[in-house]
Amino acid sequence: MSGSPREELHALVEAGWHLVVLESFEEDRALELVEAVAKERGQPCRSWSLASGLRPGGEGAGSLAAGLAAMACVEEPGFFVLLDAHRLLDDSLALRVLRDHLPTFARRGQFLLALGPAFDLPTELLREAGRLQLPLPGPAELEPRFAEVLDEECPGSSRERLDEALRGAAGLTVAEAIRVFRRALQEHGALDSEAVRAMLAEKRRALRRSPALAFHETETDLDDVGGLEELKRWLIERRRAFGPEARRFGLPLPRGLLLLGVQGCGKSLSAKAVARAWGFPLLRLDLATAFGDASARPEAVLREAIAVAESLAPAVLWIDEIEKGFASSSNDPTASRVFGSFLTWLAEKRSPVFVVATANDVSGLPPELLRRGRLDDLFFVDLPSADERAEILGIHLRKHGRDPLQHGVVDLAAEAEGLSGAEIEQAVGAALFCAFAAGRELGDEDLANAIGETVPLYDTYEERIKELRDWARGRARPASLDARLVDLFDQRRTR
Structure with missing residues (x-):
C-alpha cells in the first residue's frame, strides 16, 4: 500500500477492515486524520478514552469493556477512535468483548480505530486488524503552520529561509516542530541563518527524548579512517546511488551493510564517516539500551527510529552492536517481534535510508540477518596491517x-x-x-x-578473534585490501 496516510486509511476502510490499528506518537494529528476521512464519507467520528469515556456524552468510562458496550448502543455508521489502546488490548475480558462486537460493527458500517504509539497485538487480533503507521510530517504539511507562527512572532519578516527551516524540522512531530520553530524566532527576532542554526540545535535536544536514539553531527570523513580501502571503495561507488539518475539507470536503492569485526578497528568510525562523506544526517540506534531500559518499549523505539530516519531521508541509520539487541531473538518473544519488524522494514523499505549495522560477536547474530538480500553486503574489519x-x-x-x-x-x-x-x-x-x-x-x-x-x-581475546576470522573467511568481504598480512601476523604469534 502506498500514498498519503489519508489515502491509505480510505483504502483500508474500503477493503472492509472494521478494526484498524493506527500507530502514531501524535494523538491530535492522528485524530485529525480520522476525522477528515470520516467527514469525507459523511460519517461521524467519536473518540473514547479510559478517563473521559465516549465523547461527547462520556459514556463507558473506566474500562475498555464498558467503552465497547457504550459503542454498541450507537447504531449509525461511523468511526470510533480508542485512545491509548496500546495499553488496553492485553485485557482478556476486553479482548473477548471486542471480538464479540466486531461482527456488529461490520454489519452497521462502523469502524474502530485503535490509536497508540506502538502495538503488540494479541494473537487473536493479528488477522482481524488492518495496520497503518502515521509518518512524521513533511515540509508540505508543516509549511502553513510555520507561516502562521512566523506571522505571529515576526510580522513582516522575510520568508527567504522558510524552506531551510522546514528541512531542519524533519524528524520532529508537528507539535515539536512548531515549538522548536517558535523558540528560535523568539530568541532571534527574525527568520535568519542564526534562527535556523538555533532551530537545528533545539531539534537535536528534542531527538534525545529516547536514550536509545540520538542524532549525530559528525566531522569524521572517510579520510579520517585509516586503511579499510575495500570498504571505502565500496562506499564511494555508491555515493551517487540515491539520486534520480541512479533510478533511471536501473539501480536499486542501496539498503545498507553490516560491519563485523574486532573491537576498536573502525566500524563505528566508518558509520560516522559515510554519513559525512555522503552529506546525509546520521541517526544512532542503540538496541542494547532499548532492550536494557526497563521503561523503554523496544518496539516503539525501533518504530520511532525508522520513522525519524525516513523523515530525514536520505539518511544513515547506524545500529551499533546490533547483536546485543537481537542475540536473544530466538527465545525472547519481544526481541523476536522487534527483529521481525526490522527484517520486514528492510525488505519493504522504499525510502533512501542506508543502514550501517556494526557487530563484534558473530555468535550473537541471527542467521536471518546474514542472508543475502537483507543488506547489500557484509564486511569483516580486522586488525590493521x-x-x-x-x-x-x-x-x-x-x-x-x-x-x-x-x-x-x-x-x-x-x-x-x-x-x-x-x-x-x-x-x-x-x-x-x-x-x-x-x-x-x-x-x-x-x-x-x-x-x-x-x-x-x-x-586477551586471541582465540575469540581467531574464531571470528575463521568464520568471516568465505562469508564476509575483507574491509582491507590485503588480509594476508593478518594471516602472517597470526602465524608469527603462534610460533
Missing part, C-alpha cells in the same frame, strides 16, 4: 598538530603490531601527555614507549 597502522598513526599525529613526516611512522607501525586503531590512538595520546609533562616536544621515543606499554586486546 603495517601500512594501515602507519596511516592511522599519521592521522592521529595530524589531529594533534604534528607532521607525520617528522616522525618514523613506518618503524613505529612495526612496533605497534597487533594493536587496533583505537589502541594506536590511545598510545598517541599517552605519548603526548608524557612529552608535555617532561616539558619537551613529542618524539619518537615517547611514541615507542607508549606503544610498548599498550596491552593489545588481541592478547
